[in-house]
Ligand SMILES: Cc1ncc(C[n+]2csc(CCOP(=O)(O)OP(=O)(O)O)c2C)c(N)n1
């Protein structure tokens with residue numbers, strides 16, 4: 001209860017000028033961290049869907065939910081952490097690939113069901129989607145292979161089953 | 170009807186029933202001022218500094234429960250408003266601030282007098298808008314008023330680029346009253362079962378306590394609060410922001426609680442077994458050490474803002490919604506369960522409270538040599554029959570008003586509780602006086618605070634506002650001095666107000682009446698003279714005891730039962 005734990009939060013917000021800074025501002029003003037954040041419009045382009053991950057106690061997260069809900073631009077908000085949900089993150093990774101390492105890289109991408117999406121004579125660029133743990137495990141497995149550049153989308157979350165984050169009228 | 174952007178703004182304000190705008194002109198709002206010039210129904214009050222405009226609008230709102238409206242220019246106009254907006258925000262005061270912005274084509278180019286108004290004000294307001302097109306002006310104004318005045322109220326800023334107010338471009342105007350804001354919801358949980366449950370808990374108490382705050386005043390629920398408290402015959406305390414919601418002269422009232430609250434209120438908080446918190450937010454100046462807060466109590470909390478529930482103190486039972494409505498239902502359920510009340514326990518509880526009251530914690534050493542600040546407030550109370558609107562600044566004088574001016578009605582006590590803004594008192598008095606031109610408005614201030622917005626004396630002359638300013642002049646930033654005496658071994662770093670002006674002459678130079686009272690024997694008569702000037706502003710410089718402290722006092726981080734009492738309090742009262 002009093003220990004920080006990972007919370008993954010889903011939000012529907014008005015796709016308006018300043019919405020994002022209101023949310024980001026709330027985190028800094030109230031002393032929360034944003035571990036990662038992703039935003040994109042939904043099928044209704046006046047609404048954006050956000051997923052963010054923060055580390056805090058359960059008590060602080062319930063206060064955070066209320067504070068987010070209080071923002072005028074927030075249409076709906078939900079902490080997905082304690083319900084069954086699916087998380088995906090995308091990784092774009094550029095690695096050095098010497099001739100010797102190419103086989104090893106190919107093998108690892110296959111094991112993790114990643115894809116090599118760009119090749120030069122010195123680098124491979126690999127795409128991988130999956131839960132955050134899988135992304136981390138993949139990066140870990142590279143061992144001595146040198147990472148040139150690493151881009152992660154941050155987690156996206158959606159609840160399982162027929163549940164959805166609705167637009168309350 | 171085809172109107173320009175400026176005309177739409179004025180018409181929107183009329184539709185909202187706005188009678189006063191507090192403002193200051195400048196380049197970006199000149200089109201709006203030109204439209205205002207033609208408007209008959211709205212009066213504009215020209216302040217002398219934009220901070221004054223925000224505090225005046227705030228004082229107006231606090232006095233009459235209507236949103237205060239501010240109009241300022243871009244850049245320095247809006248940055249000068251920051252303190253006033255934050256002040257209103259912390260105390261949940263409805264306010265609309267209209268700020269001009271540079272024309273759209275220049276936004277983002279570091280143009281002359283450009284400041285990111287929405288960026289700057291974002292963390293200190295309930296919401297803000299930057300208008301992007303003429304067509305949305307009317308709707309934005311309606312939304313701003315809805316947001317500012319409903320739910321937990323607060324300030325809303327509307328930033329409008331100058332080109333959108335161009336008098337030569339006219340569009341159709343329609344004011345839609347029933348506009349929907351998809352993402353703005355006021356969450357309530359006024360479930361009857363939960364309210365009934367609360368009534369049961371209340372009626373099962375042996376040592377009950379009611380603690381109410383500014384929310385009661387904001388939701389105009391004073392009558393409902395009195396009704397419930399009377400029905401139950403339970404003791405009640407008010408926060409600094411809640412004073413007046415329950416009549417101070419009533420026997421069930423234990424005075425203010427918290428850092429400078431009364432002994433009886435704080436002890437009763439510490440000892441109670443059921444606490445009903447109404448429209449209060451467990452501010453740290455109220456709770457002291459949260460770990461020691463009401464250690465034995467089951468807590469019921471009524472509030473409109475879900476995020477206030479269990480934010481500071483974990484509560485057992487929450488009722489989210491309009492305080493007025495919930496109090497009404499709670500009262501009717503309580504009459505049903507009233508028969509369950511353990512009358513002997515309650516009688517015993519009252520006995521204990523009476524024994525705490527015998528400490529006489531607000532007693533102070535009287536003097537024939539120096540004027541005691543407490544006696545100034547007591548005299549003011551007597552002379553004004555406790556009926557005045559009293560504004561204050563921040564410091565010892567503010568606490569003494571809270572303690573000694575026994576407010577019997579809501580909205581009469583106007584002070585910056587949350588942000589604690591020095592400079593608030595005089596402009597707030599302007600707002601209150603305009604809201605109630607026939608009522609007596611008194612601003613109790615300190616020689617340090619008053620200098621922060623002294624320029625508004627000029628505004629008072631222009632609008633003929635007969636405010637009475639009572640300056641408790643202790644030649645110190647008294648509250649700072651008190652902390653330095655207690656916690657810094659008397660090292661009075663920068664708390665002495667050197668080079669103090671001659672306030673009476675200063676007031677005279679602004680065209681008002683200035684007075685000095687420096688002898689206790691003149692206090693009553695001279696104050697009477699001052700208050701009797703019905704049509705003039707009188708600045709009364711009262712030279713008070715330099716060393717007086719505010720008691721009782723709970724040191725930050727201590728529990729309610731660990732109060733410092735005044736040396737004059739009855740130490741040897743036997744406690745039941
Ligand atoms: C704008 C602002 N700056 C600083 C403070 C900190 N502060 C709180 S009380 C106080 C002293 C006020 O002195 P005075 O107005 O003379 O009142 P007194 O305490 O002497 O009654 C100060 C500096 C504040 N509350 N507001």
Ligand SMILES: [Mg+2]
Nearest residue numbers: 615616645647
């Ligand atoms: Mg002083």
